[in-house]
Amino acid sequence: MSSVVRPSSTVTGTFVLSVFTAVLGSLEFGYNIGVINAPQKMIEQDYNATWLQRYGEPIPSGTLTSLWSLSVAIFSIGGMLSMGFRVRMCNIFSRRKAMLINNLFAFIGGSLMALSKLCRSFEMMILGRFIIGAYCGLASGLTPMYVGEIAPTSLRGALGTLHQLAIVTGILIAQILGLEVLLGSQELWPVLLGLTVVPTVLQMSFLPFCPESPRFLYIVRCQEHQAKRGLRRLTGRQEVGDMLAEMKEEKRKMEMERKVSILELFRSPLYRQPIIISILLQLSQQLSGINAIFYYSTSIFIKAGVQSPVYATIGAGVINCAFTVVSLFLIERMGRRTLHMLGLGGMCICAVIMTMALALLDSVPWMSYICMLSIFGFVAFFEVGPGPIPWFFVAELFSQGPRPAAMAVAGFSNWTANFIIGMGFQYVADLCGPYVFLIFAVLLLFFLIFTFFRVPETRGKTFDQIAANFNERSVGGMMDMDMDMDLDKPSTELDYLGEESIN
Numbered sequence: 001m002s003s004v005v006r007p008s009s010t011v012t013g014t015f016v017l018s019v020f021t022a023v024l025g026s027l028e029f030g031y032n033i034g035v036i037n038a039p040q041k042m043i044e045q046d047y048n049a050t051w052l053q054r055y056g057e058p059i060p061s062g063t064l065t066s067l068w069s070l071s072v073a074i075f076s077i078g079g080m081l082s083m084g085f086r087v088r089m090c091n092i093f094s095r096r097k098a099m100l101i102n103n104l105f106a107f108i109g110g111s112l113m114a115l116s117k118l119c120r121s122f123e124m125m126i127l128g129r130f131i132i133g134a135y136c137g138l139a140s141g142l143t144p145m146y147v148g149e150i151a152p153t154s155l156r157g158a159l160g161t162l163h164q165l166a167i168v169t170g171i172l173i174a175q176i177l178g179l180e181v182l183l184g185s186q187e188l189w190p191v192l193l194g195l196t197v198v199p200t201v202l203q204m205s206f207l208p209f210c211p212e213s214p215r216f217l218y219i220v221r222c223q224e225h226q227a228k229r230g231l232r233r234l235t236g237r238q239e240v241g242d243m244l245a246e247m248k249e250e251k252r253k254m255e256m257e258r259k260v261s262i263l264e265l266f267r268s269p270l271y272r273q274p275i276i277i278s279i280l281l282q283l284s285q286q287l288s289g290i291n292a293i294f295y296y297s298t299s300i301f302i303k304a305g306v307q308s309p310v311y312a313t314i315g316a317g318v319i320n321c322a323f324t325v326v327s328l329f330l331i332e333r334m335g336r337r338t339l340h341m342l343g344l345g346g347m348c349i350c351a352v353i354m355t356m357a358l359a360l361l362d363s364v365p366w367m368s369y370i371c372m373l374s375i376f377g378f379v380a381f382f383e384v385g386p387g388p389i390p391w392f393f394v395a396e397l398f399s400q401g402p403r404p405a406a407m408a409v410a411g412f413s414n415w416t417a418n419f420i421i422g423m424g425f426q427y428v429a430d431l432c433g434p435y436v437f438l439i440f441a442v443l444l445l446f447f448l449i450f451t452f453f454r455v456p457e458t459r460g461k462t463f464d465q466i467a468a469n470f471n472e473r474s475v476g477g478m479m480d481m482d483m484d485m486d487l488d489k490p491s492t493e494l495d496y497l498g499e500e501s502i503n
Contacts, residue, residue, distance in 0.1 A: 012236045014211065015150065019159060021206040022146045023166045025099060025139035028106060028199040030170025032132050033294055034317065035196070036072055038178025038310055039189035043125070044068055050120045065426055071126050073422030078133025079140070080415035086141040087404055091220060095146040095213045099203065102142060105135035106200040114194025132196060137415065141407075149213040150234055161328050164388050168324045171294060172317035179310055218244065219251045260402035262409055271406075274397040277455055278406055279413045281340070281390035284447035286417030288347055289440035290382045292425045293375060300375070303358065303434075306368055315372075316379050323383035336389050336396075337457040341448055343385015348444035350378040351437040358434030390414075396458040 047067055051059035059067075090098040112128030144163045151159045174192075178184040183192035211230035218227035224244065231240040260268075265275040293300070293316065301309030330339060357371040390410070398406040429436045 011152070011155075012234060014209075014233045015235075017206060018150055018210040018234070019147055019162070021203055021210050022099065022143050023162050024199040024203045024206075025102070025143045026163045026166035027170040027173075028196055029136040029139050030167035030172075031174045031196055031199070032075065032136055032170075033167070033291075034171035034174035035178065035193055036075075036129075037294065037313060038175060038184045039192060040068070042184070042186045042189050043071070045186070046117055047122045050122055053120060065430070067122055067126075069423050069426050071122070071129055072426075073419050074126055074130045075133035075136070076415050076419035076422050078130040078135075079137030080412060080419060082134040082137035083141075083408060083411045083415060086138050086411075087408070089138065090142060090145065094221075095142065095149065095216050096207055096210060097212075098138070099142050099146065100207050102135055102138045103200045103204050105131050105138070107197055109133075109135060110194050110197040110200065113196075114190045117190045128193075137411075141411070146213055149215040150211075161324075161388065165321070165324050165328075168317070168320045168383070172314070172321055175310075175314045175317040179314075184310070214243075215247055215250075218247045219254065257399060257401035260405050262405045265402060265405055265409060271398075271402055273454075275406055275409060278390075278394045278397060278410045280447065280450055281393050281455070282410050282414040283417050284340075284344065284444075284451070285386045285390045286414055286421060287440070287443050288344070288382060288386050288447070289351065289421070289437060289443075290347075290379070290386070291418055291421045292429075292440070293379060301372065306372055312372055312375075316375055319376050320379050320383055323380045324387065327384050327388055330384065331388065331392070335457050336392050337451065337455050340385040340389040340455070341451050343381045343383075343387070343389070344444050344448040344451065346381030346384070347378050347386070348441050348448065350374045350381060351441035351444060354378065355435055355437045355441070358437075361434070393455070393458060 044064055047064060048059045051057075051063075089101070092098075093101060109128045109130075109132030112124045112131065114128075116122065116125035116128065140163075143166075147159050147162065176182070177192055177195065183189065183195070211233045212226070214227040214230040214234070217223045217230060227247070228240055228244065231243055232238060235243075260271065265271045301312045306312045327339070334342075351374075354371055354374040357367040357374060361367045361371070394406055394410045395403070425436075428439065432439070
């Protein structure tokens with residue numbers, strides 16, 4: 001991604017306002033991940049009351065589990081479906097206008113969830129979660145795209161991590177507000193869910209004062225005059241010809257590189273290995289079990305015998321934020337592959353310890369503390385590796401041509417795995433009891449082995465160097481196959497093939 005602002009450029013008030021406004025979308029994304037956790041029991045009681053009012057009998061246990069799992073997991077379906085419209089939407093409407101339009105989804109979704117108790121309708125709750133999921137799917141692409149395109153080169157790395165930091169901050173805010181003494185009570189949980197419209201209103205109010213991405217205006221729309229005006233507002237400089245020259249060079253390179261379709265990613269030997277690695281890294285993030293912790297940590301702590309499960313959940317949120325900041329300092333020093341393996345290995349060990357603690361809880365009461373510590377460690381190791389690393393790899397394994405298709409495939413894989421965890425964890429937990437996290441331990445071990453043997457280190461390497469590494473593997477593998485085939489052929493056939501190639 002080419003720079004649009006020189007490292008020496010002054011950080012202006014317009015630039016700060018633009019970054020803050022965009023990151024509100026990431027904050028709201030995190031808020032809606034964490035907000036559903038604390039009021040689970042109260043919402044289930046209202047589902048039961050609604051069912052009783054409609055049908056004159058309590059809701060069956062299996063039906064309640066299905067409704068709750070759907071309320072959690074439908075969020076991922078919304079995000080998954082909106083992924084397909086993200087690139088087209090931001091190119092048709094521009095980055096800023098796309099964020100403005102996306103807020104309509106958040107406003108509608110938040111309103112439906114907030115009014116579901118008053119209207120005695122769990123259908124409104126589920127529909128609201130679906131629509132807010134669609135908002136978050138779009139925001140997960142729009143926010144980093146806009147920030148990355150307006151950021152100075154010297155700040156792009158740090159500002160690029162604001163998306164993840166805002167997400168975990170949103171989760172923590174939701175967990176704190178979900179305390180029963182605040183908004184997590186039987187009467188106020190609709191307000192807790194409805195508060196998601198606050199960042200929406202703020203973003204809609206501030207966006208008109210933020211400039212459009214100059215990179216988008218110049219490279220995509222060919223609007224040089226508007227791009228100059230945006231650059232001047234963002235940098236505080238009147239002379240921006242050197243920045244336009246950089247964008248012109250980037251545009252030339254982009255026009256030279258052919259766009260790659262999703263099918264080509266899997267058909268071409270050049271892209272097949274990188275896309276498989278990208279998909280499995282995304283699965284390692286979601287199938288690690290982290291969202292089982294975020295969605296169901298309160299119920300897990302209750303089963304573990306923790307006396308104040310909501311406060312323990314907040315503790316996990318604090319650790320989540322703290323280690324997100326830690327990972328920012330480690331990622332360029334230790335390398336992506338090393339950190340990812342460290343995170344996967346640590347999570348695997350914590351999952352095993354958590355299983356042992358839950359299994360021994362009845363006979364050894366103090367195991368509840370071990371369980372709580374293992375959950376804290378699980379969250380910490382996630383933010384060291386599997387949290388931020390997979391998205392770095394997707395961006396670094398592909399050049400400009402195949403990158404949009406690769407990001408779409410990676411995002412779809414991520415949201416699909418998120419849905420599987422959200423929908424299926426409660427059923428599997430009821431079936432497996434304290435041994436449910438052994439499943440995640442096995443998956444984590446598999447992803448660790450895969451990363452060790454198949455994932456290259458990308459730190460400090462250009463795309464050309466990374467691509468050359470994959471080409472060598474592909475060519476080497478094809479040569480080995482050809483040699484094996486040749487050795488199996490009789491000499492007469494080899495002579496014939498040689499003559500055929502000459503002719």
